[in-house]
Amino acid sequence: MRQFVICAHEATADSEFSLDDLPGEGGRMDLLCRAVGAALFTSHGIRDARVHLVIEDLTVQFDGATARNLNPDARSTAARVRDALDSRADAIGHQPATVSPGVKLYRTGLATTLDRLDGTLVQLHEDGTPLATVDPPANPVFVLSDHRDFTDEEATLLADRADQRLRVGPRAIHADHAVAVTHNWLDTDGYTDYEG
Numbered sequence: 001m002r003q004f005v006i007c008a009h010e011a012t013a014d015s016e017f018s019l020d021d022l023p024g025e026g027g028r029m030d031l032l033c034r035a036v037g038a039a040l041f042t043s044h045g046i047r048d049a050r051v052h053l054v055i056e057d058l059t060v061q062f063d064g065a066t067a068r069n070l071n072p073d074a075r076s077t078a079a080r081v082r083d084a085l086d087s088r089a090d091a092i093g094h095q096p097a098t099v100s101p102g103v104k105l106y107r108t109g110l111a112t113t114l115d116r117l118d119g120t121l122v123q124l125h126e127d128g129t130p131l132a133t134v135d136p137p138a139n140p141v142f143v144l145s146d147h148r149d150f151t152d153e154e155a156t157l158l159a160d161r162a163d164q165r166l167r168v169g170p171r172a173i174h175a176d177h178a179v180a181v182t183h184n185w186l187d188t189d190g191y192t193d194y195e196g
């Protein structure tokens with residue numbers, strides 16, 4: 001399975017943000033929700049992929065295989081994030097709160113979230129090894145930042161834990177676009193198979 005971990009840096013962990021102001025009150029919740037959409041949706045379907053949105057010491061998990069009534073627009077994804085943040089009292093220890101089918105809230109930050117994910121850990125970074133020069137791993141867990149650089153703490157953690165550090169192209173692009181490029185790399189088995 002493909003998994004994407006997105007490290008948020010400005011997003012509010014307060015569930016009271018307005019769905020009419022995702023960039024401002026939501027703390028760039030718009031771009032985070034676009035990244036969730038890029039990870040989960042195809043043109044008329046949903047992928048068997050998981051997204052872990054890390055906001056401070058909370059992680060909202062979206063599971064494409066079990067999600068129901070999830071729509072591709074950022075506003076409806078943000079509504080699920082808001083519901084998840086609102087359910088934190090129901091998450092106890094490492095047991096998540098189930099927010100809706102396919103959406104869970106864990107009371108864990110980045111390090112503990114990475115502890116429970118199986119697969120090849122790949123940091124997506126503008127300075128990494130070019131994607132096209134390596135073979136796609138079987139069960140990749142891609143870690144991305146939002147519109148800011150990884151913090152020093154995140155960078156140190158990933159330098160220690162990541163199996164690979166890959167770049168998708170020569171320029172820094174938006175996180176949702178980096179997710180789309182990565183899916184394409186996997187969909188084509190490393191740009192070799194366009195029949196699927």
Ligand SMILES: C[S@@+](CC[C@H](N)C(=O)[O-])C[C@H]1O[C@@H](n2cnc3c(N)ncnc32)[C@H](O)[C@@H]1O
Nearest residue numbers: 124125144145147167168169171172173175178
């Ligand atoms: C908008 S970029 C981060 C901002 C950028 N570090 C800066 O401050 O200019 C969002 C994230 O998408 C991923 N990303 C963007 N461009 C990439 C590239 N060319 N190769 C690999 N990952 C990329 C990285 O995880 C990055 O942290």
